[in-house]
Amino acid sequence: MQHGKHQSATAVVAKVPGGKHPGVKQPRVKLSTRQKMERAYHQYGFPLGFLALPVVIYAIFVISPFVQSIYYSFTDWTGLSSDFKMVGFKNYDWLLHDDLFWTAVGHNVLLLLVVPLVTLGLGLFFAFMLNVGGRSKKNAAVSGVRGSSIYKVVYFFPQVLSIAIVALLFQFTYNPRNGALNAFLGGIGLDSLQQEWLADPKLALWCLMVVMVWCNVGFYVVLFSAGMSAIPKDFYEAALLDGANRITTFFRITLPLLWDTVQTGWIYMGILALDAFAVVQIMTVGPGGPADSTQVLGYMVYTKTFRDGQAGRATAIGVAMLIVTLIFAVIVGRLGRRERLEY
Amino acid sequence: MSAQAQPSELPGAIKEDEAPGAAGKAPGTGKVPDFPPKGRISSEGKVLNVFSHGMLVLWGLLVTLPLLWAVMSSLKTDKEIFTSPWGLPASLHFDNWSRAWSKSNIGDFFLNTVLVVGCSLIGTMLLGSMAAYVLARFEFPGKRIIYFMFVGGMSFPVILALVPLFFVMRNMSLLNTYHGLILVYIAYSLPFTVFFLTSFFKTLPSSVAEAALIDGASQTRTFFQVMLPMAKPGLISVGIFNFLGQWNQYMLPTVLNTDEDKRMLTQGLVQLAASQQYKGDWSALFAGLVLAMLPVLGVYIVFQRQVQTGLTAGALK
Numbered sequence: 001m002q003h004g005k006h007q008s009a010t011a012v013v014a015k016v017p018g019g020k021h022p023g024v025k026q027p028r029v030k031l032s033t034r035q036k037m038e039r040a041y042h043q044y045g046f047p048l049g050f051l052a053l054p055v056v057i058y059a060i061f062v063i064s065p066f067v068q069s070i071y072y073s074f075t076d077w078t079g080l081s082s083d084f085k086m087v088g089f090k091n092y093d094w095l096l097h098d099d100l101f102w103t104a105v106g107h108n109v110l111l112l113l114v115v116p117l118v119t120l121g122l123g124l125f126f127a128f129m130l131n132v133g134g135r136s137k138k139n140a141a142v143s144g145v146r147g148s149s150i151y152k153v154v155y156f157f158p159q160v161l162s163i164a165i166v167a168l169l170f171q172f173t174y175n176p177r178n179g180a181l182n183a184f185l186g187g188i189g190l191d192s193l194q195q196e197w198l199a200d201p202k203l204a205l206w207c208l209m210v211v212m213v214w215c216n217v218g219f220y221v222v223l224f225s226a227g228m229s230a231i232p233k234d235f236y237e238a239a240l241l242d243g244a245n246r247i248t249t250f251f252r253i254t255l256p257l258l259w260d261t262v263q264t265g266w267i268y269m270g271i272l273a274l275d276a277f278a279v280v281q282i283m284t285v286g287p288g289g290p291a292d293s294t295q296v297l298g299y300m301v302y303t304k305t306f307r308d309g310q311a312g313r314a315t316a317i318g319v320a321m322l323i324v325t326l327i328f329a330v331i332v333g334r335l336g337r338r339e340r341l342e343y
Numbered sequence: 344m345s346a347q348a349q350p351s352e353l354p355g356a357i358k359e360d361e362a363p364g365a366a367g368k369a370p371g372t373g374k375v376p377d378f379p380p381k382g383r384i385s386s387e388g389k390v391l392n393v394f395s396h397g398m399l400v401l402w403g404l405l406v407t408l409p410l411l412w413a414v415m416s417s418l419k420t421d422k423e424i425f426t427s428p429w430g431l432p433a434s435l436h437f438d439n440w441s442r443a444w445s446k447s448n449i450g451d452f453f454l455n456t457v458l459v460v461g462c463s464l465i466g467t468m469l470l471g472s473m474a475a476y477v478l479a480r481f482e483f484p485g486k487r488i489i490y491f492m493f494v495g496g497m498s499f500p501v502i503l504a505l506v507p508l509f510f511v512m513r514n515m516s517l518l519n520t521y522h523g524l525i526l527v528y529i530a531y532s533l534p535f536t537v538f539f540l541t542s543f544f545k546t547l548p549s550s551v552a553e554a555a556l557i558d559g560a561s562q563t564r565t566f567f568q569v570m571l572p573m574a575k576p577g578l579i580s581v582g583i584f585n586f587l588g589q590w591n592q593y594m595l596p597t598v599l600n601t602d603e604d605k606r607m608l609t610q611g612l613v614q615l616a617a618s619q620q621y622k623g624d625w626s627a628l629f630a631g632l633v634l635a636m637l638p639v640l641g642v643y644i645v646f647q648r649q650v651q652t653g654l655t656a657g658a659l660k
Contacts, residue, residue: 043483044483046477046481046562046563047477047481047483047486048483050473050474050476050477050566051473051474051477051478051489053470053473054470054471054473054474054533054537055474055489057470057526057529057530057533058492058493058496058530058533060511060530061508061511061526061527061530061531062496062504062530062531062533062534063492063496064507064511065504065505065506065507065508065511066499066503066504066507068507068511069503069504069506069507072506072507079506079510122402125398126398126399126402129395129398129399130395130399132391133391133392133394133395133396133399145392145395145396145399151399151403152651153644153647154403154406154407155402155403155406156643156647156650156651157406157407157410157640157643158406159654160587160591160639160640160642160643160650161591161636161639161640162590162591162592162593162608162609162635162639163591163593164591164593164609164610164612164613165591165609165612165632165635165636167613168612168613168616168632169409169410169413169632170409171616172413172416172628172629172632173409173412177425178424178425178428178625179428180408180409180412180428180429183427183428183429184429187429214405214406217402218406219654219655222651222654222655223655226655246391267498271498271500274500275500275501275502277502277594278593278594281597282613282616298500298502301502301503301505301506302502302505302598305505305506305509306598311506311510314506315503315506315507318500318502318503318504318505318506319503321500321502321503322499322500322503325498325499325500329498
């Protein structure tokens, strides 16, 4: 591991039972079983004692449900009674022939492509504006805009709010009768653009995407901004003197040097976009409507279990989600593999 | 060429272009190269500056206007909300807020959330730092497996575990109880906490702990009185991260805590929205939303630097 130095140093400490000086040599004699056990206790007793409770809680509430969900996906369990039997791949077979499932997969894939792309794109754009968009000063080819920390504070607001609160806020905003959006459009004379928003099957999913992007852009502005301010200013200076414009410097300097962070962000956003449970459950009509136009896998798991009493099928959907996540992570990892740049 | 590239022979050029490559662009003239980058950059910079401020302000408005609109609506009468959604309230109806707090039970939900999040935050920090400390500084068989078991939990969608988790909780009679919810919050906060604090404990020097052990302190005492105080910056970052994550949690209580009286704030609001929209009491609904929003935003504004670093630290590691 990377921190080998520290570990070997502390391992010495750990092996010294409390109170004894590490320098004092102890005579080497053959140990009896009891002595061996005592020594093992001194060596491992403390780590064991500290780990026991966290590991037990974690195993019961996180590990075991994950493992069980894979097991249950091969049963006909309803979730209501305790008797069920193995049915092999029947649930998966049902999934592959279920129209609603494929609708939901389609929506999830769309979310997975659009939401991270737009969020990270806007995040990079605003972070670049914050760090490079400033008026040139003496001796500095690039500088940050004035008041950049205020922008960052404001942009970060949605990140600290619960997704439930944000979803409600936007449900009210989209309300065709008294919502802020239609009222605003009416106010500036764009009545023709007023829509039914969440009640329109063509628009509903896009309305949800706007909310997900709105929530998360601020986080990535702050994250990328921290990365960008670590890039030495000389790089920009040299490039600008060589005749590059700022757009070129973004693609040739900023983006390659931030690539690792962008890639991590891409995976985070992907997992978040795949979930979408809260926005669908709170905001949409139905929920999942109108006409299943906002149905997603996460919400399907919920309805299959708690409305339809088909826990076996629900867990199969969950496993399908896991597979989509893994495929996504592998693709992002492959696409984004580049040489790590040190500076 | 090579002579021109040397700044010492071009005294006039030193100030303007420090990059030797720029001087090489005017071969054979023998004079100061015709390359006035300052002027071009600054004019481009001015346009860019106006443009970037414009875009930045625009996004700032997009973020703040919905929030301001909610605050404004929470102080209006229902009639005003319908007739002029963007108009200022004729008079400030703070009674909406008190109505939401007491009659719509927002106050109760708020206290429930304080109780559950308070307990689970303490539990998460205690158990998480204990596990992380041992994983960072001790050698024992199975250590790497345990570490990866914890860290692996970060990358799986929680919803996958949700259905079996519900039945695990039911079998242990933990459904609809505060302590059940607290245990689940702790369990699902452990992956990030352990991941973050393990790398943090590795960066701390081991000499202080060694000195404490030599002086006769037990391992446990060394941890609580020496190592934890040293890890304070890391604990604050991860503590803020966990506080926000647990305070804002929606999916877990929705599934595991359906008792009317025990609702969390987020659940209570969503439930309120569903019922009040039929009653048409929009003003109380907006007031409830604002009451749920303001404490978190207030805490954030006071501790904004710590919150920003706390939340982004994980992604930068």
